[in-house]
Amino acid sequence: xxxxxxxxxxxxxxxxxxxxxxxxxxxxxxxxxxxxxxxxxxxxxxxxxxxxxxxxxxxxxxxxxxxxxxxxxxxxxxxxxxxxxxxxxxxxxxxxxxxxxxxxxxxxxxxxxxxxxxxxxxxxxxxxxxxxxxxxxxxxxxxxxxxxxxxxxxxxxxxxxxxxxxxxxxxxxxxxxxxxxxxxxxxxxxxxxxxxxxxxxxxxxxxxxxxxxxxxxxxxxxxxxxxxxxxxxxxxxxxxxxxxxxxxxxxxxxxxxxxxxxxxxxxxxxxxxxxxxxxxxxxxxxx
Amino acid sequence: xxxxxxxxxxxxxxxxxxxxxxxxxxxxxxxxxxxxxxxxxxxxxxxxxxxxxxxxxxxxxxxxxxxxxxxxxxxxxxxxxxxxxxxxxxxxxxxxxxxxxxxxxxxxxxxxxxxxxxxxxxxxxxxxxxxxxxxxxxxxxxxxxxxxxxxxxxxxxxxxxxxxxxxxxxxxxxxxxxxxxxxxxxxxxxxxxxxxxxxxxxxxxxxxxxxxxxxxxxxxxxxxxxxxxxxxxxxxxxxxxxxxxxxxxxxxxxxxxxxxxxxxxxxxxxxxxxxxxxxxxxxxxxxxxxxxxxxxxxxxxxxxxxxxxxxxxxxxxxxxxxxxxxxxxxxxxxxxxxxxxxxxxxxxxxxxxxxxxxxxxxxxxxxxxxxxxxxxxxxxxxxxxxxxxxxxxxxxxxxxxxxxxxxxxxxxxxxxxxxxxxxxxxxxxxxxxxxxxxxxxxxxxxxxxxxxxxxxxxxxxxxxxxxxxxxxxxxxxxxxxxxx
Numbered sequence: 001x002x003x004x005x006x007x008x009x010x011x012x013x014x015x016x017x018x019x020x021x022x023x024x025x026x027x028x029x030x031x032x033x034x035x036x037x038x039x040x041x042x043x044x045x046x047x048x049x050x051x052x053x054x055x056x057x058x059x060x061x062x063x064x065x066x067x068x069x070x071x072x073x074x075x076x077x078x079x080x081x082x083x084x085x086x087x088x089x090x091x092x093x094x095x096x097x098x099x100x101x102x103x104x105x106x107x108x109x110x111x112x113x114x115x116x117x118x119x120x121x122x123x124x125x126x127x128x129x130x131x132x133x134x135x136x137x138x139x140x141x142x143x144x145x146x147x148x149x150x151x152x153x154x155x156x157x158x159x160x161x162x163x164x165x166x167x168x169x170x171x172x173x174x175x176x177x178x179x180x181x182x183x184x185x186x187x188x189x190x191x192x193x194x195x196x197x198x199x200x201x202x203x204x205x206x207x208x209x210x211x212x213x214x215x216x217x218x219x220x221x222x223x224x225x226x227x228x229x230x231x232x233x234x235x236x237x238x239x240x241x242x243x244x245x246x247x248x249x250x251x252x253x254x255x256x257x258x259x260x261x262x263x264x265x266x267x268x269x270x271x272x273x274x275x276x277x278x279x280x281x282x283x284x285x286x287x
Numbered sequence: 288x289x290x291x292x293x294x295x296x297x298x299x300x301x302x303x304x305x306x307x308x309x310x311x312x313x314x315x316x317x318x319x320x321x322x323x324x325x326x327x328x329x330x331x332x333x334x335x336x337x338x339x340x341x342x343x344x345x346x347x348x349x350x351x352x353x354x355x356x357x358x359x360x361x362x363x364x365x366x367x368x369x370x371x372x373x374x375x376x377x378x379x380x381x382x383x384x385x386x387x388x389x390x391x392x393x394x395x396x397x398x399x400x401x402x403x404x405x406x407x408x409x410x411x412x413x414x415x416x417x418x419x420x421x422x423x424x425x426x427x428x429x430x431x432x433x434x435x436x437x438x439x440x441x442x443x444x445x446x447x448x449x450x451x452x453x454x455x456x457x458x459x460x461x462x463x464x465x466x467x468x469x470x471x472x473x474x475x476x477x478x479x480x481x482x483x484x485x486x487x488x489x490x491x492x493x494x495x496x497x498x499x500x501x502x503x504x505x506x507x508x509x510x511x512x513x514x515x516x517x518x519x520x521x522x523x524x525x526x527x528x529x530x531x532x533x534x535x536x537x538x539x540x541x542x543x544x545x546x547x548x549x550x551x552x553x554x555x556x557x558x559x560x561x562x563x564x565x566x567x568x569x570x571x572x573x574x575x576x577x578x579x580x581x582x583x584x585x586x587x588x589x590x591x592x593x594x595x596x597x598x599x600x601x602x603x604x605x606x607x608x609x610x611x612x613x614x615x616x617x618x619x620x621x622x623x624x625x626x627x628x629x630x631x632x633x634x635x636x637x638x639x640x641x642x643x644x645x646x647x648x649x650x651x652x653x654x655x656x657x658x659x660x661x662x663x664x665x666x667x668x669x670x671x672x673x674x675x676x677x678x679x680x681x682x683x684x685x686x687x688x689x690x691x692x693x694x695x696x697x698x699x700x701x702x703x704x705x706x707x708x709x710x711x712x713x714x715x716x717x718x719x720x721x722x723x724x725x726x727x728x729x730x731x732x733x734x735x736x737x738x739x740x741x742x743x744x745x746x747x748x749x750x751x752x753x754x755x756x757x758x759x760x761x762x763x764x765x766x767x768x769x770x771x
Contacts, residue, residue, distance in 0.1 A: 035575075048677050049351070052337040052728045064335030064728045103364050108335055110362035113523045114354040116573045202365065 028134065030093040030124040037093075037121025039129050045119055046126050053108060058130030070107045071192055078131030079189060081222040082207035087229035089140030090133060096124045098208070105204045143219055145212055146236045151244055156261055159245025162238055166230065171196040175274050176249035189224040196227075199249035200274065214243045251275060326476075326770050327418055329380040330355075331728045333372060334362060338731045339677035343629075344721055345731050345770070346476040347672070347680075350571070350579055354524040359428040359451030359460065360421050368425040378421035384413040384735065386766030390482055393759045396750050408763075412437055413480075416444065418770070426451040430466070443540075445511055458519035465513045465538055469529040469567045471583050471620050472631055474509035478672070478682045481762035484717035484739025487668065488686045489618075489635040494662040495711050496645050496694045497703055498755045499747045503646045504556065504591040505545045508616050511538045514562070525571040527583070533563040535590055535611075542606030544591070556592070557603035559611050563589035569620070578624030586617040594648035610649035612640035618666075627674050635666035635688075644694035658698030658705070664690045677726055682719035682737075688712060707755055710745040721768075730771035737764045 030037035047056075055062040058075035065072050073080070082099050083091035100120045103111035112120060128134045149155065163169060171186065173179040176199030188194045197205055207217050219239055221229030230239070247257035251271050261267030326346035331338055338345045341352030348356065361367035369376070389408035396402050414437050420430040428451060434444040447464030467475050474487055490509030493502050514533030520526060536558045539545050544556040569583025592608025618635040641661040642649050670684040689712050697705025719737035739762045745755035 044676070048339045049336075052335055052340070062335075067335060103362070106365050108364065108366060110334075110336075110364050112351065114349075114351040116579050118573065118575060119578075 028125045028129045030097070030121050030128065032093055032097045032117065032121045032124070035117050035121045037118065037123070037125040039122070039125040041119075042122035042124070042126030045115070045123050049112070049115075050123070058127065064108075068108055071190065072109070074190070075127050075130035077189075077224075078133035079224040081224060083220050083223070084142040084216055085140035085220065086143060086231065087221040087223055090137055092139050092142060093121075093124050093128075096127060097121065100124065102208060104206050105202060106206075143216065143231065145215055145219075146240075148211055148215075148243075149237060149240050151256055151260060153260060153264055153267075155241045155244045156248060156257060156267070157245075158238070159241035159243070162234065162242045163245055166233065166242075168242075171226065172199065176200055176246065186226045188226070194225055199246060200251060202250070202252075211240075211243050211247070214246060215239055218242065249274075326382060326731055327380055327420060328730050328770050329378045329418065329421065330360065331731075333376060333378065333421065334366070335728050337677075337726050337728050338723075339726050343672070343674050344478065344677065344680035344723065345733070347478050348473070348476055350524065354520075357460075357518065357520045357524055357527065358457070359426060359449050360430075361426070361428070361451065365425075367422050369422060370424075378419055380418040380770055382416045382418060382768070382770035384480060384766045384768040386411055386413070386480075386735070386764055388481065388765070389763040391759075391761045394747065394749070394756050396747070400750050402749060402751060402756070413766075423448075426453075456519075457522055460518045460520075462516040462518065463514075465511050466516060467511050468508060468531060468565050468585075468587070469516065469518060469527075470508070470585065471567070471569055471581065471622065472633060472668075472670070475511075478680065478721060479684065479717050479719050479737050479739065480735060480766060480768065481717075481737045481739045481764040483715065483741045483760055483762040484684070484719070484737055488688060488713050488715050488741070489633065489666040489668055492637065492664070492666065492688050492711075492713065494637075494639065494644060494664060494690060494694055495706075495746065496659075497706065498710060498745065502639065502644055502694075504643050506537050506589060506591070506614065508565075508585075508587050512536075512563075512565070513538055513540070526569075528568045529566065531565040533565060533589075535559050535561055535563050535592075544608075557595040557605050557608040559590060559592035559608040560606060561590045561611050563587065574624075577626065578629075580624060581622040583620045584618065585620070586615065588615045589613070591643055593642050593646075594650060610642075612642040612649055614639040614643055629672050629674070631668070631670040633666075633668040635668070636664070637666070638663045639694075641694065656698070656701075658696050658701060660692055660694055660696050662690065662694040663692040664688055664711075678723045680721050682717070682721070684715070684717040686713065686715040707745045710755065712744040713741065715739070715741040731769060733768040735764065735766040735768045738762070739764075 028039040051062055052064045053062040053068065053072035054060055054075060055065065060072040060074035062072060078090065080091045080095065083089065083095045085091055085095070097120055100112045100123060103109050169180050170182045171180045173183065178196040178198035180196065183196050186194050186196065205214060205217065207213055218230045220231070221227055244257045247255045248261040248267060248271065251258060251274055258271070262271055326342065330341065341349060341355055343349045355362060387410050389406065391404065391406045393404045394402045395405045414435045417433045419432065420428070422428045428449045430445045430447050432445040433441050435441045443465065445465055445467070447462050447466045449460060449462040451460045453459040453461065467473060472487070474490055477485065477487070479485055487509055491507040493506070495501050512531070512533045513536055514531050516529055516531040518529040520528070536543060537545050542558045544558050565585070565587045567583060567585040569581050571579050571581040574580055590611035590613050593610040593612050595603035595607050596609045597604040597607040616635065616637045618633055621632045623630045623632070639662050641655055641659045644662050645656055645659045647655055666686070666688040668684065668686045670682070673681040675681070690708065690710065693706035693708065693710060695703070695706045697703070717737065717739040719735070722734045724732060724734065740759065741761070742757060742759050744757045746758050747756055748754070749756040
């Protein structure tokens with residue numbers, strides 16, 4: 001009898017310690033290169049690493065969410081900013097994987113590069129179980145990114161014109177500081193205030209730091225935010241010009257675009273006017 | 288806690304016979320009172336991540352937690368600098384463990400000339416760790432840990448600053464101050480807490496010269512040390528390298544060692560003016576379906592003075608130790624994951640100068656006592672964890688130490704017989720279960736259960752027979768380990 005009683009206690013202990021099970025968890029897979037991720041092991045990883053912000057049900061209502069000024073992603077909605085698929089479409093597994101690997105700068109979402117490839121693939125598979133969209137829809141085809149044309153002053157100048165013409169400045173501001181006249185009015189799909197990207201703050205935008213990543217952002221848009229897709233508005237070569245100009249706004253990042261821009265009289269004047277220097281507190285002023 | 292580096296309380300192998308009672312009954316409790324230093328709810332509060340992100344079962348780090356530490360307590364998402372925190376955020380946490388424990392020791396010499404088995408038990412509590420750490424600004428981080436014993440006597444466990452990602456490279460990080468050596472198997476993150484199981488035997492073992500006669504210099508690779516550390520790692524932390532240059536004080540301040548250096552009299556030994564070096568490196572690799580595996584190696588090359596150049600008022604002037612003699616510790620380590628199981632394996636080798644072993648000044652006109660040798664030994668460890676979930680972790684550890692060369696091999700002119708070949712050999716076995724009833728982003732709590740037993744062979748002289756006898760001691764502990 002004693003042994004049975006002990007077994008009962010041990011069993012209860014294990015059951016009590018068992019973690020919440022996501023509703024609708026199923027045999028979902030992800031495919032990252034030649035690695036296949038599975039939802040079941042991903043579940044254990046999710047409830048180790050992710051639930052504090054994204055919540056036990058993946059709805060972005062984790063216990064830490066009320067204290068974050070950029071809310072955690074609601075996986076149930078199935079809307080994702082960083083995609084290589086056209087606006088309104090589900091992202092590729094690789095897009096979700098890249099987000100896990102990269103993290104999101106200026107948010108509480110860190111890079112999970114310390115996890116193994118298999119673990120990250122498993123997490124992607126499990127994240128997909130939260131939204132019914134994955135049951136009824138398929139990810140769109142990734143957009144085609146043409147080869148980047150060679151960099152030139154003319155390309156940067158054309159990009160600068162597009163920045164005005166497409167009214168990017170209305171949200172991002174003339175200097176790209178995210179302080180345009182519309183900035184304070186913007187909200188995301190959850191009616192939460194959202195600030196446009198401040199190009200001067202860093203060289204790592206949320207969805208990646210390469211020129212291709214920048215290109216993708218305005219050709220796919222950031223779903224769930226006021227940032228639209230410009231795929232139907234501008235030609236690919238124009239988009240590349242815009243990329244080249246946006247790089248010059250990141251004056252703390254010594255990119256080839258900035259170097260070339262600084263070599264011109266016009267560019268040097270604009271960039272130097274942007275810089276804050278010789279302050280009482282010395283360097284390190286956060287723009 | 289005696290003010291020496293880390294949990295630098297004297298170990299089995301360094302106690303003279305007369306203090307065995309102290310060791311068995313009090314020191315076991317004392318040892319266990321040295322709570323470990325690194326489970327930081329302040330970080331969880333800062334980043335809103337649950338304990339289970341950085342710890343497989345706190346305080347044991349996960350690969351993600353190791354990367355966070357190696358990046359200077361930064362996640363790298365530009366929320367690291369305190370300027371992004373609410374002004375009220377205070378990077379401080381506390382840790383202690385109320386408990387009930389039972390300690391046993393056999394062959395304890397008594398004042399009446401006999402030996403006895405001693406058993407004690409009761410409710411108790413550990414000391415307190417005040418854990419402060421984090422960033423001062425981006426890539427400027429710090430760690431400061433005042434730690435007290437259960438009577439409230441504080442010492443400084445850690446005090447260091449770290450400059451991370453110098454020249455924007457993860458391969459260039461510098462740490463200065465008092466810190467834990469870059470041990471892959473961290474004693475500060477040990478999952479066992481009891482008097483016999485709360486430390487790694489291999490990290491503190493020092494051979495005896497003769498039965499019950501310890502070396503007088505003190506060193507433990509598990510003790511926090513004073514110095515400067517260069518550390519570099521790949522972005523994903525798979526490759527890790529570090530080199531430390533350290534003062535030869537075993538982490539003690541004011542150029543003194545924690546105990547009398549070899550041949551040096553007076554309170555605390557005068558440290559020498561040389562520098563020790565510790566180096567460690569490891570490489571992790573992924574095995575499909577199993578997890579992240581890691582292999583590494585480490586080496587500590589040290590010197591200890593054998594006499595003091597200057598004394599004043601009969602006391603050694605700190606830092607004036609000379610006649611340095613070498614010692615070293617080297618090891619290999621592997622961390623193997625098989626899904627929910629993980630095994631840490633370690634091979635350890637130690638060598639001490641014969642002068643240090645026999646506490647003989649290197650300028651002694653008579654030289655080494657005949658029959659004295661440089662002691663060497665081999666050690667091994669296997670520690671197994673079964674992580675059922677972030678809330679429940681099972682721990683098992685087996686350690687062994689085997690002397691390969693005794694310090695005293697005997698001499699015809701001496702009445703003291705040669706040391707038995709197995710004198711000082713240690714076997715240590717520990718089992719534990721830690722259950723975390725809740726995991727959140729604010730505080731940590733664990734119901735800790737542990738049993739540990741240590742056998743040391745022929746380590747003392749029986750007052751009854753005059754021959755050598757061993758010592759067996761054990762601990763049983765049930766505690767509530769919490770940090771907030």
